Amino acid sequence: MNIRELTATDTERVRELVESTMTTSYALSPQQIKTLADEQFGEERLTRQVETPETVIRVADSEEWDTIVGVVVGEREDETGEVKWLLIDPEHQGKEIGRKLFETAIDALREQGAKRLQATALESNTEGHQFFERFGFEEAERRQVEIGDESVVEYVYKESPSNGETTADSREADAETDAVADASEVENDDLPNTESSDGKTTVTTDDERVYLDLDAEQSGTEGAFFTAYTDENHGEQFGYYCSNCGSLNTSMDNVERIECKECGNTHVSRSTEEYDDSYL
CATH class of the missing domain: 3.10.450 (Nuclear Transport Factor 2; Chain: A,)
Structure with a gap:
């Protein structure tokens, strides 16, 4: 398995991978999947992102299958790095490809200067949420994002401080997490x-x-x-x-x-x- 940067010739295969993965792992309608793939993984957008220094895109290339079997997309804004998408071909899940791609993206964002790390997952992603918790990320907030003309829910996971100290960011994340938990305890x-x-x-x-x-x-x-x-x-x-x-x-x-x-x-x-x- 080879983890490498995305090239212009990879865009068509990445789009195919996105649609097949979302069909299997996301509770979205076919039209929502198509709209999301068009907006986030269209050829023009991917090509532009490859040329953007603040964007990290890595693919997992299988020598055995001679094709791309996974992709991760991250972005850095100032000192915050965010893993926005992590998609693994359904036929190749369970082989630690997701872990390798995620760790590669996190390392690349840190090398770019990101001091705060977070990851996002649509609520409709039926498999990805607990994945981030395995890496010490905690749910911090929920927000609404637009897919086409529809609003969907996105979860934001933030990395817990590794030194055990409570930073301003972690206090804010804890408060937001507590607010989410309290919302479900309705009298x-x-x-x-x-x-x-x-x-x-x-x-x-x-x-x-x-x-x-x-x-x-x-x-x-x-x-x-x-x-x-x-x-x-x-x-x-x-x-x-x-x-x-x-x-x-x-x-x-x-x-x-x-x-x-x-x-x-x-x-x-x-x-x-x-x-x-x-x-x-």
């Missing part, structure tokens, strides 16, 4: 437009009462979503309740992306299965 009194009686939490809308299952929680960019039912025994689902604004005006698309139509709070499902090293 009944904190849920807008709800009433609680006899252990039941309800919402009344258009003269119809629905019942919330506070154990059926889905994460969101602004607040948790809870499953709502038409009956107190939770037999028939009504939809989803947004804890950020108290609305039941929510929708779910064919890739299980929940969105509140009132405040824009968004959830995209991703795997909660135990990490099995398949991304390395």
